[in-house]
Amino acid sequence: MTVAFSTGRGKPPGPASGRPDGKLPALRRLISNRSNFLLRYSPLLILALAWEAASRLQLASSLALPPLTDVARAWIELIQSGDLVGNGLSSLYRAGAGLALAILVGGALGVFMAVSRPANAMLGPLVELFYPMPKSALIPVTVLWLGFGDGSKILLIFLGCMLPVTIGAYNGARGSDQHLLWSARSMGARGLRVMWDVVVPSALPELLNGVRTALALAFILLVSSELVVARQGFGYLIGYLGANGSYEAMFAVVLTVAFIGFLADRVYQAVVERALRWRE
Amino acid sequence: MDNPAQIIIENVSHHYRPAVGREVLALESVSLQVREREFLALVGPSGCGKSTLLYLIGGFLPIDTGKIMVDGKPAAGPGPDRGIVFQNFALFPWKTVRKNVLYGLERQALPRAEREARAQAFIDLVGLTGFEESYPSHLSGGMKQRAAIARTLAFDPRMLLMDEPFGALDAQTRSLMQSELLAIWEKTRKTVIFVTHDVHEAVYLAERVAVMTARPGRIKAIIDTSFDKDDPEVHRSKIFVDKVDEVWTLVRDEAVKALEKQRP
Ligand SMILES: Nc1ncnc2c1ncn2[C@@H]1O[C@H](COP(=O)(O)OP(=O)(O)OP(=O)(O)O)[C@@H](O)[C@H]1O
Ligand SMILES: [Mg+2]
Numbered sequence: 001m002t003v004a005f006s007t008g009r010g011k012p013p014g015p016a017s018g019r020p021d022g023k024l025p026a027l028r029r030l031i032s033n034r035s036n037f038l039l040r041y042s043p044l045l046i047l048a049l050a051w052e053a054a055s056r057l058q059l060a061s062s063l064a065l066p067p068l069t070d071v072a073r074a075w076i077e078l079i080q081s082g083d084l085v086g087n088g089l090s091s092l093y094r095a096g097a098g099l100a101l102a103i104l105v106g107g108a109l110g111v112f113m114a115v116s117r118p119a120n121a122m123l124g125p126l127v128e129l130f131y132p133m134p135k136s137a138l139i140p141v142t143v144l145w146l147g148f149g150d151g152s153k154i155l156l157i158f159l160g161c162m163l164p165v166t167i168g169a170y171n172g173a174r175g176s177d178q179h180l181l182w183s184a185r186s187m188g189a190r191g192l193r194v195m196w197d198v199v200v201p202s203a204l205p206e207l208l209n210g211v212r213t214a215l216a217l218a219f220i221l222l223v224s225s226e227l228v229v230a231r232q233g234f235g236y237l238i239g240y241l242g243a244n245g246s247y248e249a250m251f252a253v254v255l256t257v258a259f260i261g262f263l264a265d266r267v268y269q270a271v272v273e274r275a276l277r278w279r280e
Numbered sequence: 281m282d283n284p285a286q287i288i289i290e291n292v293s294h295h296y297r298p299a300v301g302r303e304v305l306a307l308e309s310v311s312l313q314v315r316e317r318e319f320l321a322l323v324g325p326s327g328c329g330k331s332t333l334l335y336l337i338g339g340f341l342p343i344d345t346g347k348i349m350v351d352g353k354p355a356a357g358p359g360p361d362r363g364i365v366f367q368n369f370a371l372f373p374w375k376t377v378r379k380n381v382l383y384g385l386e387r388q389a390l391p392r393a394e395r396e397a398r399a400q401a402f403i404d405l406v407g408l409t410g411f412e413e414s415y416p417s418h419l420s421g422g423m424k425q426r427a428a429i430a431r432t433l434a435f436d437p438r439m440l441l442m443d444e445p446f447g448a449l450d451a452q453t454r455s456l457m458q459s460e461l462l463a464i465w466e467k468t469r470k471t472v473i474f475v476t477h478d479v480h481e482a483v484y485l486a487e488r489v490a491v492m493t494a495r496p497g498r499i500k501a502i503i504d505t506s507f508d509k510d511d512p513e514v515h516r517s518k519i520f521v522d523k524v525d526e527v528w529t530l531v532r533d534e535a536v537k538a539l540e541k542q543r544p
Contacts, residue, residue, distance in 0.1 A: 182364075183372070187431075
């Protein structure tokens, strides 16, 4: 049982670890490479089995926890009816647009604050003030301004996701190496050119870190705002199905959102790794 | 030899005012003239302000006391007429060696093919052939230093400010790079200000060696070292050995003072 919880990365504890045995580490590496993926996500499989068993054996009410196989069936139906795809696309559009705006505006703002003292003096306190604020509090406000449609969700995600990017960009840009700035200028670069060639790449590692936080926030804000007020989207679908007692289908949507969030994070990390391959 | 002065430094002092910690007087009334096409070496104990002086000439630091004229104009702001090789290389870590070397060339109105050819020629010159697509983080200290030299030479500045450019190189590579630098200097006749800790190197490369005092840096003496150096055995000639001795004594006195000053 213990092996199931090993991630396949760390060494197993005990006297065997670190033994200067030529064969054992090689063997272990082979096993861990081959089954790394399986081993890593085996806790998930166990959780799924436990879920199925718990509801089949009536350990939990099948209303509170419908069997996973029923959830899977409901998922297929949702796909066939087009409900999941339609609502999903509308959600992804909102998240994508809000996030893209947050990255562009947030990144530019952070870099601007780092290079301009007046901008920093003006905007710094505002950023500090708004950063810790729970952004879901803005849901009714954005609805009041922009109504029930896409606009209010995009605005909410934009506002909620901007500050982590701003702060990342600001910290990264402020750490730009003086000699690199001088270097670029001594080779004839000026103004915006220096910003783009030196300040932005210097800011990139921290900026991209901020974007990862923003990515997670975007999903949270998306679903919560759609749960509260929307006529489309994942959150709306979850709320609607829940209110109508279609719990299998509701769970199917919840799991879909969780999976998309996970996938987005993995893809994002792969992209970052590639963009920052000059480091090490 | 009697070219007009290209870089005129008059009574320049420089204070560093760090955000935390105390103010440091790095340079005090430095006056120095560098002629067009001259090769001048700058030596002095660590911390005496050699880098600072180069930064002032390069236009990177504001000049608060005294004045610096370059080509008859105040040295306000950096420009591609003065190429600098920084002591810490200052390569762009996110650019490959090739892209680093191309950077200065891209600011010039040259056809693309010519830029690429020039970049490659200088990468070859410093012995980095085969490392064009490497990132600086994957190079050794000496390789980074050579990449930085290639980058500055490639865009062909009229004046070269070099801050211990061979400091990270082994003896053989260093001697090869010295010959290359001399060849380039003789061919293109740039004005060179060359900071080094190596007195041999200074006497061998330069026409004049300026010795600086311990901090706050002033010019202590200027030694003429423009004798004939074509002889491959010049290192053993009496005049060479005497000049090295002369510069060495001056530098050592200052180094001792610098150490004494640091003691509590
Ligand atoms: N950014 C800075 N802030 C504060 N003080 C500085 C700064 N840079 C240099 N100094 C001080 O100015 C003095 C001169 O520094 P500089 O780097 O010009 O010396 P250097 O002659 O180039 O030394 P080295 O041979 O070790 O490179 C030093 O004593 C140092 O303490
Ligand atoms: Mg220095």
